Amino acid sequence: MMPARKRVAVLGGGYAGMAAAAALARAGLAICVHEAGPVLGGRARRISIDGRDIDNGQHLLIGGYTGLLALMHEVGVDPDTAFLRTPLDLRVLPDFHMRCARLPAPLHLVAALLGVRGLSWRERWALIRAVRGAQSANWQLAADLPVADWLALQAQPAPLVESFWRPMTVAALNTPLETASTQVLFNVLRDSLGGARSASDLLFPRLDFSALLPEAAASYVIAQGGEVRLGSTVRGITRTPQGWRVEEDEFDAVVCALPPHRLDMALADVAAAQPVLSMLADWDYQPIVTLYLQYAADVALPQPMVGVAGGLSQWVFDRNYTHATPGLMAVVLSARGAHSALGQAELTEAIVAELRQHFGWVAPVWTRVIAEKRATFACIPDLQRPANATADPTLWLAGDYTAGDYPATLEGAVRSGLAAARGIIAAI
Secondary structure (H helix, E strand, C coil), X not given: CCCCCCEEEEECCEHHHXXXXXXXXXXXXXXXXXXXXXXCECCCCXXXXXXXXXXXXXXXXXXXXXXXXXXXXXXXXXXXXHEEEECXXXXXXCCEEEECCCCCCCHHHHHHHHCCECCCHHHHXXXXXHHHHHHHCCCCCCCCCEHHHHHHHCCCCHHHXXXXXXXXXXXXXXXXXXXXXXXXXXXXXXXXXCCCHHHHCEEEECCCHHHHCHHHHHHHHHHCCCEEEECXXXXXXXXXXXXXXXXXXXXCEEEECCCHHHHHHHHCCCHHHHHHHHHHCCCCXXXXXXXXXXXXXXXXXXXXXXXXXXXXXXXXXXXXXXXXXXXXXXXXXXXXXXXXXXXXXXXXXXXXXXXXXXXXXXXXXXXXXXXXXXXXXXXXCXXXXXXXXXXXXXXXXXXXXXXXXXXXXXXXXXXXXXXXXXXXXXXX
């Protein structure tokens, strides 16, 4: 008789959980994914509102996300068709514009910095000096500090800060410039602007975020004999002499891929998780607000994404480029800011007024505000983040918040899920 396959429970069907599940299924383990929501994806998922299928937030990926792209290939999603891929092209109104040329690295970055529009020669030189200085230091700081403090040390002019550094930092780290970690920002720049030319490419998803990876990973897990349970909320797990009891089922190991602020829901009574729960108790979290606006079909941006400085709006995405929805815009407001004090009606009115000012668009025919109040952890200097491993070798954590180089990103989530899977495989 063939021995029974080892069973592993994966708690959470977001990007980290489904990355772990796919890797564990590939290793021949029997997987059961528990996802509390009606769809997979976690904090990057498809939602249905007013007869429309949209995402709960607008995310942008980069070519340097090698872990995510490789896993998509493995579970049957072709990145070449799943994304609209363009060279780095940052246009921030009123007049900042930086784009990478189709040249081999590092010439693509040199050309981008020399060709920046909307800056004086003094500001342009300050940007080149700061980026080249970070690059020559191998993107490493002797001591981490807030981005605003590092910019002050680099004597970065205020117009440059507002047109480039602030939008870049808030978009990458979802943390205000005044408190964001410079070292983590350097890690992102290292693997994008400082990497191969293709690493800095912008990847605009053509698929919704549930279809982009999690649902394909679920199909892969099921094809390997695993199970994916939607609407399954795990309110506690118990260590037993044989392994783990999860919702009356017995498992040999567990990957907990819940968001950090929900870990205690499943792990409150698990001794091996107590140090992690104590570490997370004082963490701060940052929101992401996405405002969808449906305009007339002839309303369009000159490119898929345009930034806006000096107001409430941060980045505006034209979803017709990726989802064939003429006139549908998504305005992203990352981290806490002036917009956080406004109600949904006030915020919508203010954003509509800003878009009319910048683009001349008349009132939209449909709007919807979607707020993820704890979208990411606050990425502050020297933040101590938990490891994937716990004191119990058969309990591993997976999520974009675990120890790693990246802020809370889809790539960070996938890398964490794969690391947790490797740990489980080694243990059992």
